[in-house]
Amino acid sequence: MANIGKTTKKELLQLYREMLLIRRFEEKAGQLYGMGLIAGFCHLYIGQEAVVTGVNASLKDGDQMITSYRDHGHMLALGMDASGVMAELTGRSGGYSKGKGGSMHMFSVEKNFYGGHGIVGAQVPIGAGLGLANKYLENGKISTVFFGDGAANQGQVYETLNMAQLWKLPTLFIIENNQYAMGTSIARSTAQKDLYKRGLSFGVKGVQVDGMDVLAVRDATKKAARHARSGKGPMILEMMTYRYRGHSMSDPAKYRTREEVSEMRDEHDPIDMVKNRLLKEEWADLNALKAIDKDIKSIVGDAVEFAKTSPEPDPSELYTDVLLEVDL
Amino acid sequence: MSINIQMPALSPTMEEGTLTAWMVKEGDTVKSGDVLAEIETDKATMEIESIDEGVVGKILVAEGAQNVAVGTVILQLLEDGEGADDLSAPAATLLTPSPPAGMQAQDGVHNEGGKMDPVLQRDERDKRYDRVSPPVQSTPVEMDIPAGTEMHETSIRDALRDAMAEEMRRDETVFVMGEEVAEYQGAYKVTRELLQEFGAKRVIDTPITEHGFAGIGVGAAMGGLKPIVEFMTWNFAMQAIDHIINSAAKTLYMSGGQMRCPIVFRGPNGAASRVGAQHSHDYSSWYANVPGLKVVAPYDAADAKGLLKSAIRDPNPIVFLEHEMMYGEIMDVPEMDDYLVPIGKALVRRVGTDVTITAHSRMVGRALEAADILAGEGISAEIIDLRTLRPLDSNTIIQSVKKTNRIVCAEEGWGQSGIGAEIATRVMEQAFDYLDAPPARVFQKDVPLPYAGNLEALSLPNAQDVVNAVKEVCYED
Ligand SMILES: Cc1ncc(C[n+]2csc(CCOP(=O)(O)OP(=O)(O)O)c2C)c(N)n1
Numbered sequence: 001m002a003n004i005g006k007t008t009k010k011e012l013l014q015l016y017r018e019m020l021l022i023r024r025f026e027e028k029a030g031q032l033y034g035m036g037l038i039a040g041f042c043h044l045y046i047g048q049e050a051v052v053t054g055v056n057a058s059l060k061d062g063d064q065m066i067t068s069y070r071d072h073g074h075m076l077a078l079g080m081d082a083s084g085v086m087a088e089l090t091g092r093s094g095g096y097s098k099g100k101g102g103s104m105h106m107f108s109v110e111k112n113f114y115g116g117h118g119i120v121g122a123q124v125p126i127g128a129g130l131g132l133a134n135k136y137l138e139n140g141k142i143s144t145v146f147f148g149d150g151a152a153n154q155g156q157v158y159e160t161l162n163m164a165q166l167w168k169l170p171t172l173f174i175i176e177n178n179q180y181a182m183g184t185s186i187a188r189s190t191a192q193k194d195l196y197k198r199g200l201s202f203g204v205k206g207v208q209v210d211g212m213d214v215l216a217v218r219d220a221t222k223k224a225a226r227h228a229r230s231g232k233g234p235m236i237l238e239m240m241t242y243r244y245r246g247h248s249m250s251d252p253a254k255y256r257t258r259e260e261v262s263e264m265r266d267e268h269d270p271i272d273m274v275k276n277r278l279l280k281e282e283w284a285d286l287n288a289l290k291a292i293d294k295d296i297k298s299i300v301g302d303a304v305e306f307a308k309t310s311p312e313p314d315p316s317e318l319y320t321d322v323l324l325e326v327d328l
Numbered sequence: 329m330s331i332n333i334q335m336p337a338l339s340p341t342m343e344e345g346t347l348t349a350w351m352v353k354e355g356d357t358v359k360s361g362d363v364l365a366e367i368e369t370d371k372a373t374m375e376i377e378s379i380d381e382g383v384v385g386k387i388l389v390a391e392g393a394q395n396v397a398v399g400t401v402i403l404q405l406l407e408d409g410e411g412a413d414d415l416s417a418p419a420a421t422l423l424t425p426s427p428p429a430g431m432q433a434q435d436g437v438h439n440e441g442g443k444m445d446p447v448l449q450r451d452e453r454d455k456r457y458d459r460v461s462p463p464v465q466s467t468p469v470e471m472d473i474p475a476g477t478e479m480h481e482t483s484i485r486d487a488l489r490d491a492m493a494e495e496m497r498r499d500e501t502v503f504v505m506g507e508e509v510a511e512y513q514g515a516y517k518v519t520r521e522l523l524q525e526f527g528a529k530r531v532i533d534t535p536i537t538e539h540g541f542a543g544i545g546v547g548a549a550m551g552g553l554k555p556i557v558e559f560m561t562w563n564f565a566m567q568a569i570d571h572i573i574n575s576a577a578k579t580l581y582m583s584g585g586q587m588r589c590p591i592v593f594r595g596p597n598g599a600a601s602r603v604g605a606q607h608s609h610d611y612s613s614w615y616a617n618v619p620g621l622k623v624v625a626p627y628d629a630a631d632a633k634g635l636l637k638s639a640i641r642d643p644n645p646i647v648f649l650e651h652e653m654m655y656g657e658i659m660d661v662p663e664m665d666d667y668l669v670p671i672g673k674a675l676v677r678r679v680g681t682d683v684t685i686t687a688h689s690r691m692v693g694r695a696l697e698a699a700d701i702l703a704g705e706g707i708s709a710e711i712i713d714l715r716t717l718r719p720l721d722s723n724t725i726i727q728s729v730k731k732t733n734r735i736v737c738a739e740e741g742w743g744q745s746g747i748g749a750e751i752a753t754r755v756m757e758q759a760f761d762y763l764d765a766p767p768a769r770v771f772q773k774d775v776p777l778p779y780a781g782n783l784e785a786l787s788l789p790n791a792q793d794v795v796n797a798v799k800e801v802c803y804e805d
Pocket residue numbers: 068070118119120121147148149150151152176178180181182247507536538560564567
């Protein structure tokens with residue numbers, strides 16, 4: 001088991017709750033998909049919970065996040081309402097995008113979540129653009145851009161790294177290296193597999209982090225955020241992680257062995273790791289953990305109820321939100 | 329209270345499956361994430377994981393059971409401290425939730441189910457297509473097939489694959505590249521078995537780098553090869569459009585005719601099902617706007633095969649627009665050694681006298697459905713399947729309009745500057761005096777495609793929209 005960093009009872013319990021919420025939410029989403037209530041693409045974050053939870057633990061209020069279509073965990077970590085997210089998955093008017101975006105496309109100005117993007121790699125320059133705005137406005141914020149190991153091969157990522165370093169943008173590039181892009185393992189898509197080195201020729205520093213260890217993620221992010229916030233420019237954090245489920249709901253994931261998946265799940269599960277620490281430190285006993293579990297289940301249960309009962313968007317919504325009215 | 333575990337739908341269209349194997353037995357303790365059972369749909373086998381913890385109380389469906397309906401309780405799990413007494417008789421609640429109201433709008437095929445991952449939903453979708461698609465009513469008056477040619481039922485997916493395989497056998501410089509085309513056998517399985525037959529030199533998996541590999545394809549074409557570049561969907565080709573237009577389409581001209589670029593860019597175009605705005609874009613009119621390209625959009629399996637073979641042999645850059653929702657459709661393909669369909673020729677799919685309807689790709693099916701409805705009301709529609717969008721076969725359209733005096737131009741994409749706008753203009757330029765009514769257009773609503781089932785159904789044009797437009801130009805109702 002990876003080394004586990006310094007923490008407190010309060011912090012660790014909080015991280016546990018946050019990760020568990022993502023896990024339970026995603027499991028439920030998978031179930032609703034199975035029931036036909038969610039359609040289209042639905043990409044689950046199960047297995048990767050420590051990444052966004054650890055990053056979020058080191059951000060300040062107002063810092064921004066942007067990611068790909070695998071976005072449910074990011075929204076929950078930022079404190080977006082589970083019901084609003086679930087209702088977007090079911091395409092209902094109570095969803096964050098009034099049902100018009102779906103699983104891959106949600107946003108929250110209030111919580112500084114800049115989406116949910118469907119085109120692999122496209123969020124990377126946009127995230128750096130948030131950094132440009134932060135620097136320009138001198139608001140002290142940093143932006144965090146999440147993208148996958150597959151996305152790391154897109155050309156626009158490198159155009160962005162160059163500009164981000166050239167202009168010393170306060171942006172963290174967080175690569176969620178879950179080893180696969182759909183059915184393609186990183187070894188089959190990538191000439192040089194150390195993704196944290198991808199910025200070196202531009203002078204962008206990178207570190208590799210155990211992305212299954214929420215405290216390691218927290219610590220690495222804390223350092224990197226300090227670097228970015230102090231005007232030294234961007235950094236790359238390569239989070240080594242793993243998705244337990246298929247690429248999206250109906251991928252049978254035959255390109256990897258069951259043993260590989262169980263090994264990760266049994267030996268490196270980010271939630272179990274925290275749970276064991278809580279027990280070992282005697283910061284919680286099994287009953288206390290059960291109570292948390294129950295609490296989370298009820299949050300998720302409410303979200304499901306809302307997502308089932310929230311009405312479909314009114315047909316008039318078809319034509320709204322295409323352009324803003326201009327009144328000059 | 330025990331927890332009832334039900335047969336899940338592995339896609340919104342799955343109705344039943346086979347329980348191939350139990351991974352647990354009664355009395356086992358399971359925790360969340362443990363695999364409970366293996367379930368087989370048409371071709372895919374998936375594992376069901378437990379999301380709850382507990383002890384397996386009772387297994388209610390035997391291993392090997394077939395046609396287990398989605399929603400059937402297959403296992404009861406006892407929560408902490410429960411015993412067998414806590415097992416309640418499973419209520420026969422079949423969890424087949426009625427889809428949200430709008431989901432089953434007129435447009436049965438499209439809205440019946442969500443799209444899943446490109447990975448395997450095709451099996452489910454194939455089934456669904458077989459069930460609900462209307463019989464293809466074609467009167468292929470212009471089809472050039474020797475009498476007595478046998479027909480072979482083929483899915484559009486396999487027709488495309490066969491076209492590539494035949495051309496690869498015929499010409500060693502033809503090769504395929506794209507994301508997931510080789511080991512994964514294609515995200516939509518269009519390149520199935522090509523790797524096995526032609527090897528990794530000629531069936532090349534690329535990283536997710538559309539702009540880069542499109543450019544590499546263009547360079548390889550200039551260097552003497554005949555690349556087929558697959559885009560997982562055309563939505564992602566927006567990353568690569570610079571090479572398609574600036575590098576592929578313009579080079580012959582800029583080089584004064586010296587530099588050729590024989591390349592086929594192909595993949596699924598347009599709206600699939602419930603995948604939202606960024607994955608549902610119809611690019612027909614975009615590419616049809618560009619001199620230096622040929623743009624092909626087949627409707628049926630025979631054309632998919634014959635046109636793709638012609639495209640691969642064509643010395644020009646070709647944009648080949650397929651339709652994901654059509655891949656599973658099974659139709660006749662002539663059994664011929666070398667079945668080629670000429671690029672640049674439209675096909676009259678149904679002969680009629682009262683109105684001309686033009687369409688391409690999946691919209692042809694909608695137009696044929698509309699023609700059936702109209703026939704019931706005494707209106708005889710002539711259906712023109714455009715097949716090639718550039719060069720557009722104006723002649724076939726104009727001839728038809730001179731006969732029917734009315735035209736409806738249908739397409740799945742947006743209207744402004746669309747294919748229909750172009751056709752309507754040509755008809756007015758070349759057959760104005762023959763028109764008894766202004767041309768009418770049918771197209772997608774002028775908004776990005778929404779995710780919600782009801783809004784999506786409202787956005788996309790269907791057969792009824794075509795019928796309404798025809799009535800408008802016929803001054804009916
Ligand atoms: C430009 C583009 N090309 C292809 C796709 C199809 N696609 C969606 S996700 C994906 C794999 C991405 O893998 P990775 O970046 O590792 O992220 P992960 O899914 O593992 O989170 C692909 C090829 C897309 N959405 N956009």
